[in-house]
Amino acid sequence: MARLFLTGGQGMVGRNLRDHPGLSRWEVLAPARTELDLSDARALQDWLARYRPDAVVHAAGLVGGIQANMAEPVRYLAENARIGLNVIEACRAARVPVLINLSSSCVYPRDLDDGLTEDRILTGPLEPTNEGYALAKIMAMRLIEYATREDPDLAWRTLIPCNLYGPHDKFDPRHSHLVPAIIHKLHQAKQAGEGTVEIWGDGEARREFMYAPDLAGAILRALDDPSALPPVMNVGPGKDHSINDYYRIAAEVIGWKGRFTHDLDRPVGMRRKLLDVARQTAWGWAPQTPLRDGIAATYAHYLKDAR
Numbered sequence: 001m002a003r004l005f006l007t008g009g010q011g012m013v014g015r016n017l018r019d020h021p022g023l024s025r026w027e028v029l030a031p032a033r034t035e036l037d038l039s040d041a042r043a044l045q046d047w048l049a050r051y052r053p054d055a056v057v058h059a060a061g062l063v064g065g066i067q068a069n070m071a072e073p074v075r076y077l078a079e080n081a082r083i084g085l086n087v088i089e090a091c092r093a094a095r096v097p098v099l100i101n102l103s104s105s106c107v108y109p110r111d112l113d114d115g116l117t118e119d120r121i122l123t124g125p126l127e128p129t130n131e132g133y134a135l136a137k138i139m140a141m142r143l144i145e146y147a148t149r150e151d152p153d154l155a156w157r158t159l160i161p162c163n164l165y166g167p168h169d170k171f172d173p174r175h176s177h178l179v180p181a182i183i184h185k186l187h188q189a190k191q192a193g194e195g196t197v198e199i200w201g202d203g204e205a206r207r208e209f210m211y212a213p214d215l216a217g218a219i220l221r222a223l224d225d226p227s228a229l230p231p232v233m234n235v236g237p238g239k240d241h242s243i244n245d246y247y248r249i250a251a252e253v254i255g256w257k258g259r260f261t262h263d264l265d266r267p268v269g270m271r272r273k274l275l276d277v278a279r280q281t282a283w284g285w286a287p288q289t290p291l292r293d294g295i296a297a298t299y300a301h302y303l304k305d306a307r
Contacts, residue, residue: 016166053094059102097155101158112124157230162210165294171184179209186250198261201243238275
């Protein structure tokens with residue numbers, strides 16, 4: 001069996017990838033941080049030299065929502081930049097032939113609402129509320145492009161997923177993204193019998209979300225033939241919904257029947273961030289899980305495991 005090194009194997013993307021039945025054809029190495037600290041460059045290089053994986057999926061990183069990124073911008077830039085640099089340099093030293101790097105849609109300029117094509121990265125200012133995280137992701141993406149420019153035999157590619165949600169997500173509002181935060185908030189409101197739930201801003205900002213197991217399928221397809229991918233490719237449904245829509249659909253799934261209010265003084269980030277998926281379409285792939293079905297499955301996971 002080919003050997004796959006998965007960074008971030010304990011995170012949401014990593015765990016959904018490990019749950020995917022298509023991974024059975026790989027021997028997966030997904031050490032926890034207690035076994036391998038990616039911020040330790042020497043330990044990482046020694047580990048790769050010892051195990052010699054045939055491919056690497058880099059899904060590790062410090063992630064969080066608006067509150068977390070605004071509270072600790074130094075940490076989100078420094079830790080993610082350090083991890084990205086260490087992984088890429090160690091893969092170069094070990095001559096890993098295949099590397100699939102997971103980036104983030106926050107790498108796009110803040111003033112672009114939709115039509116976010118891959119060639120528009122670094123064409124304008126970033127969203128301030130997660131700029132540090134975005135800079136670290138841009139650095140890793142560029143390093144991979146430079147490495148393949150120096151050595152065209154490397155099948156190293158970057159996927160830029162839209163926002164994700166799904167099983168194994170973070171539901172703590174101090175660290176969670178929009179959809180899991182909504183699920184937690186509405187469940188708590190239902191349990192407490194609360195009649196109103198507050199939404200930050202007017203709720204008209206739009207976001208694109210994809211069910212994490214769908215991304216796992218895209219990663220596995222990329223591993224099968226990375227040379228068929230462009231150097232950088234957006235991954236997502238290519239359509240978005242308003243924040244009000246996510247609250248409404250989640251309320252229907254959860255069974256909360258109260259009323260929403262809006263705090264117009266709260267930050268909401270970018271008004272819209274919709275990926276252009278023309279390259280993905282040309283690749284012949286699209287996510288399959290409808291939003292309501294994905295939220296229902298995520299809520300079932302929340303009830304079972306995440307509280």
